[in-house]
Amino acid sequence: MNNFWFSVPTDIFFGKDQVTVLGKNLKKAGAEKVLLAYGHGSIKKNGVYNDIVSELEKVSIPFVELSGIDPNPRISTVREGAEICRKEGVDYIIAAGAGSVIDCCKAIAAARYYSGDPWDFFTRKATIKKALPICTVLTLAATGSEMNGGTVISNPETEEKLATGSMKMKPKFSVLDPCYTFSVPKDQTAAGIADIMSHIFEQYFSYPESAVQDFMSEAILKTIIKYGPTAIEKPDDYEARAQIMWAGTIALNGLLGAGKDGDWATHLIEHELSAKYDITHGTGLAILTPHWMRKVLDKDNVEKFSTYGRNVWGIEGKDPFKVAADSISATSRFFSSLGIPSKLSELGISDDKFEEMAESALKYNSIGRFKCLSKSDIVEIYRNSL
């Protein structure tokens, strides 16, 4: 196990009606003016918006709004949000929505105190030194952004989608009410599940192997495989939604990757796709993942893949390559069973930009710690995913 620093200062309020902690937590933190940020209005349909406003009214904390945050949140929205915070004297941000809203709010929180262009945080031209405090009210189990310091922002001008992270952007607390995910459509629920599983794969298929983390990764994968289909078939099944929601948070709060050197190749390759084609991140991940697995599988890591097959999917057999191949097929079939497209062509993507995307993916860093990928490897994964 590598040395690590594990720090999860985000308090989680999990369960039915936990939004009722919002007002008193903000009051206790001394919030005097809040930015309430959200997406395209689903929170107005499912009651989340009213619940939050009611909480703010109870404690008489005034708020301004930022709405219309996109699924792949734009740097332009970050700039806009930071300007609102400065102009209105906002001292706390409520991110009410999915990972996109939370990521956007994190970047806004940091941009508030930065005089340059916040895109600098993503191109590594600037580091985050200060940020407004934020809390989240989660409405989709997917990114895990509610309990970590990471953010991913798109820049349509440069056709880039880049990530950054900082302790300063970790939410102070997050409200996780599974009921708030009952109204998530099937396709988004499925994409969220794929995103969660991908987060686990990126940490599970990595070195050094480590029992605590890897067995826990298998535990979360088994939970998702057990409850994912129910969450899609019966959208208001509380237990299924609760299991997926908590699984999603744990999948990326640092626990599964502590002491390991995460891979993250599939995420980086996918970011190119959603930057260029604005597709749903989780859908892109589900399509790419089995092809990434097939590409990297070799004699050095076949034991890891066959352990995955045995422990997560219950696949038996003596030939580790056969078990490994079957486990990849099982992964692929599971995504399909959730209704996720299995080919990029189904999303209207052709091979026009594969070379360009592979180059772009390699622009800032090498890709793949479990197995380093060359440009041609990446292009091959794209092609096999067509």
Next chain:
Amino acid sequence: MNNFWFSVPTDIFFGKDQVTVLGKNLKKAGAEKVLLAYGHGSIKKNGVYNDIVSELEKVSIPFVELSGIDPNPRISTVREGAEICRKEGVDYIIAAGAGSVIDCCKAIAAARYYSGDPWDFFTRKATIKKALPICTVLTLAATGSEMNGGTVISNPETEEKLATGSMKMKPKFSVLDPCYTFSVPKDQTAAGIADIMSHIFEQYFSYPESAVQDFMSEAILKTIIKYGPTAIEKPDDYEARAQIMWAGTIALNGLLGAGKDGDWATHLIEHELSAKYDITHGTGLAILTPHWMRKVLDKDNVEKFSTYGRNVWGIEGKDPFKVAADSISATSRFFSSLGIPSKLSELGISDDKFEEMAESALKYNSIGRFKCLSKSDIVEIYRNSL
């Protein structure tokens, strides 16, 4: 899954040489005078004491010492420590040792600001409103006290051993260097492992069942079963010590029990034993656990026990009662394989006080949430453990 609040503000610095964060962390926190508390001097033999003092000297933070904290820490030591903190103007406590030292320091931290007798915190006559900040340098994988707000203190005058907990007592940070556990003797290593496993059992065998938590519990149990014997056979095997150390912390930082209604019967029954006979807590737990399991196993929970057998021990078979019974035997055999006594009589305990201890165990609360235990149930568990 039940509603829960999950809050783990303790930063973990895990790995070789992580003690080097100590000085700068204390400086950053504004510490001006520190209490360095430890047990009976093993930290002077294995270098931990020198490492800590060197860190304090680097940042020129003066310190006073409290040594001689016992394995079952006494309320008298808590009183003494609190008095030192008041008199010397201590503003930060370093707990350097095992769970006993950490528990004692937590109680001292709270007692510092309480004008009454700190035993009141344990008999529920007083609640903890304020505490000095503490950090820990862990030297034994066992109690998990390094990442939670719980403390267990013994009162030889009343022959009681009672627990209390508070957010205020959660360590600010903990240094977990597996090398610091290389010198732990075999019997203490084994008792620590039993303690960790018991913490997991108390949360795993509880309602409501919950996939995320229960699969993770199995993950940590499998880790311990995999690495426990190596930690005892090869005391300086870094990987084994690291796996056990991190497993021990996760076992009781709130993660495995969040959303569940923990049982804790075995712990409460054991506390009577170590209060009366001053035995090692983990040894008592290892002896009692299989008998607790046999006592509570019935048709309503046999599936849980057989799941435990299948998922943790790999026991196969169609008859759930057979698999359950075999899993209990496997648990018992595992403890014995670590060299832990399997009978109370081996510790010089007779049946003289079983009735009295059962009454005492039930003094403040009912016992057992997985299955409620009567006085005669408790006596029977003691007798079967003789």
